[in-house]
Amino acid sequence: MPETTTTAPPSTTTTGASIHLQGVTKQYPGQARPAVDAIDLRIEAGEILVLVGPSGCGKTTTLKMINRLIEPTSGRIVLDGEDVTTQDADALRRRIGYVIQAGGLFPHLTVAANVGLVPKMLGRDHGWDKQRIAARTDELLELVGLDPAVYRGRYPRELSGGQQQRVGVARALAADPPVLLMDEPFGAVDPITRHRLQNELLAIQEELGKTIVMVTHDFDEAVKLGDRIAILDTGARIVQLGTPEEILTAPAEDFVVDFVGKGAALKTLTLVSVGDALAGLAADGTTTADGDGPDPALPVLPARATLHEALDVMLAAGQPAVVVTGPRDAVVGTLTLEAVMSFLTRPAAARADAPAGHGAPAGDGAP
Numbered sequence: 001m002p003e004t005t006t007t008a009p010p011s012t013t014t015t016g017a018s019i020h021l022q023g024v025t026k027q028y029p030g031q032a033r034p035a036v037d038a039i040d041l042r043i044e045a046g047e048i049l050v051l052v053g054p055s056g057c058g059k060t061t062t063l064k065m066i067n068r069l070i071e072p073t074s075g076r077i078v079l080d081g082e083d084v085t086t087q088d089a090d091a092l093r094r095r096i097g098y099v100i101q102a103g104g105l106f107p108h109l110t111v112a113a114n115v116g117l118v119p120k121m122l123g124r125d126h127g128w129d130k131q132r133i134a135a136r137t138d139e140l141l142e143l144v145g146l147d148p149a150v151y152r153g154r155y156p157r158e159l160s161g162g163q164q165q166r167v168g169v170a171r172a173l174a175a176d177p178p179v180l181l182m183d184e185p186f187g188a189v190d191p192i193t194r195h196r197l198q199n200e201l202l203a204i205q206e207e208l209g210k211t212i213v214m215v216t217h218d219f220d221e222a223v224k225l226g227d228r229i230a231i232l233d234t235g236a237r238i239v240q241l242g243t244p245e246e247i248l249t250a251p252a253e254d255f256v257v258d259f260v261g262k263g264a265a266l267k268t269l270t271l272v273s274v275g276d277a278l279a280g281l282a283a284d285g286t287t288t289a290d291g292d293g294p295d296p297a298l299p300v301l302p303a304r305a306t307l308h309e310a311l312d313v314m315l316a317a318g319q320p321a322v323v324v325t326g327p328r329d330a331v332v333g334t335l336t337l338e339a340v341m342s343f344l345t346r347p348a349a350a351r352a353d354a355p356a357g358h359g360a361p362a363g364d365g366a367p
């Protein structure tokens with residue numbers, strides 16, 4: 001094989017690239033108003049930015065213009081400082097992983113063939129020979145929690161919805177792109193699987209540090225996953241752009257208040273981890289002493305789980321407390337329902353004590 005000028009894929013993981021949308025507009029033919037009207041949005045390298053807003057406001061159009069599945073009518077798209085507005089769209093898409101609802105897998109291809117699709121297209125000239133593709137496929141299946149020996153030869157129809165979604169994420173990561181676009185990635189799975197997939201995505205993101213732009217209809221998902229959330233209105237007008245905490249506690253307009261809904265106080269529970277809550281509340285005597293050890297009937301959660309998850313688990317188990325564990329499953333303490341509820345009435349104190357928990361995966365113990 002002759003040497004080529006293109007470089008082989010790096011052995012270390014590529015981290016995220018910044019994305020800058022500058023006055024990007026999409027006017028569909030025959031429509032009175034642009035679907036996306038001169039949006040200006042800078043997405044920082046390594047962050048998860050979630051786009052939310054009412055149906056038809058232009059979320060998917062905005063997302064698909066980033067990888068030019070939809071061509072902008074005007075404006076510029078700048079990826080890591082490079083204007084890619086007129087770059088070859090296929091080349092651009094190799095730098096941008098794309099995940100859609102239900103994984104978007106090819107039904108006639110095995111799991112391994114689906115995951116290896118982009119590396120195979122890139123081919124030997126980019127350093128992807130068969131052996132390397134096979135190794136990369138196995139590595140990614142492991143990353144998304146699927147045993148390669150069991151799953152690599154299966155077809156999509158032989159997988160659950162959640163497993164298909166995991167394969168979809170693995171496929172998007174295959175060529176190690178700096179950017180991932182996700183359009184309602186967890187919209188087609190049941191709530192429990194969705195929680196797991198969200199936690200897995202956070203764990204993967206902690207390891208890989210990609211730039212992720214995600215569209216969701218689920219505001220709770222936005223709060224849980226987003227480093228920042230952009231709330232859009234018709235024409236993709238940015239009504240508010242901020243951290244989940246900023247949006248929940250200081251909504252910019254009535255539109256945001258309506259959109260966030262009445263559960264804003266409850267949603268603030270997703271911003272604090274149970275470990276931070278325990279640490280913050282210990283001084284107040286609102287945690288129970290373990291004495292001879294925690295009650296074995298109580299559900300157990302890792303310290304990184306959120307207060308919202310703790311509440312869910314207590315309600316599901318019909319128990320008034322959860323046992324919180326740290327590294328190597330060592331018991332950290334017991335967090336009571338009363339303690340969780342106290343966070344609802346003093347979110348400001350909670351925020352001062354505890355860093356936002358939305359970036360922390362809850363691990364296997366999550367609901």
Ligand SMILES: Nc1ncnc2c1ncn2[C@@H]1O[C@H](COP(=O)(O)OP(=O)(O)OP(=O)(O)O)[C@@H](O)[C@H]1O
Pocket residue numbers: 028029031035053054055056057058059060061062
């Ligand atoms: N191919 C198209 N041709 C004409 N109009 C379109 C086309 N695709 C989308 N639109 C219109 O553009 C607007 C924005 O659509 P888009 O799919 O981006 O919204 P969205 O916020 O993702 O909606 P939803 O939440 O319902 O998926 C809508 O009014 C839609 O009807």
